């Protein structure tokens with residue numbers, strides 16, 4: 213199949229960057245690199261420096277192009293947006309509702325505060341990537357995505373109908389329906405873990421911190437709606453792993469971090485999903501065509517080969533002196549990247 217891209221990945225920084233980058237670069241020619249570092253990547257200069265650190269961490273024999281993003285804050289200016297657009301290496305701006313997820317405290321506190329910035333993004337055609345959850349503690353965590361669509365996304369797109377939006381890591385039937393019905397400038401990424409598992413996975417035989425991510429896994433009917441969307445052939449849906457590494461002790465904790473690391477086997481696991489759905493013929497478009505088409509980038513020329521051959525995922529990966537527990541740790545993956 214045509215070499216794919218990952219339209220939503222967390223590469224982190226320092227030791228963790230060196231640990232996880234090869235897994236992503238082995239499978240994906242390009243990736244939208246999320247900006248939620250500490251401190252976040254907020255300016256063109258910070259994005260350029262981060263891009264250099266990623267390229268410096270890339271093993272010599274590997275080819276990989278990081279597609280950089282800016283982290284939207286209350287302080288972002290329309291000038292930042294124009295600079296980002298003309299930089300040539302910044303492809304989007306990421307909107308984290310403040311407090312919604314990992315390293316999101318510097319996020320936007322009120323979407324009305326960034327109205328001028330969003331108008332500039334609509335004007336210059338820079339996509340807004342959205343972590344689509346409200347953070348109100350009185351809203352049930354399983355409802356936060358659906359409420360976000362009604363309360364924030366619908367009014368936003370009414371105000372800015374030409375704004376290009378990617379609703380990231382969708383987890384519900386409501387999100388899949390919303391994106392399907394929306395105009396062509398609205399798209400969505402779907403992770404492999406939200407296609408493989410429902411929320412029971414977090415409680416199987418005990419509390420399972422390595423199955424905890426945000427937006428949180430939902431009930432089976434939502435997983436089925438996501439599989440239907442991903443395998444539909446609809447160009448609005450494309451691959452975004454949301455591979456989000458956290459060290460073992462930050463996951464196995466009384467207040468564990470949200471995030472699932474899947475970069476080590478992502479494409480192979482998507483192949484499992486599409487095969488189970490009898491839709492292997494739809495994998496290439498989802499993984500390799502819809503994303504570059506939406507972003508206005510050329511499709512990759514190279515090919516990769518997936519072989520139906522089971523392999524066992526290591527129980528743990530090394531990240532410096534610490535451990536990183538991968539998705540499917542110690543278990544089998546049915547497809548192998550040749």
Ligand SMILES: NC(=O)N[C@@H](CC(=O)O)C(=O)O
Pocket residue numbers: 222248313314343424425426427454456457470471472
């Ligand atoms: N998805 C997660 O559960 N965590 C991501 C942040 C995010 O994508 O929300 C992370 O950076 O850890």
Ligand SMILES: [Zn+2]
Pocket residue numbers: 313343380381426427
């Ligand atoms: Zn997110």
Ligand SMILES: [Zn+2]
Pocket residue numbers: 220221222246454456
């Ligand atoms: Zn993410």
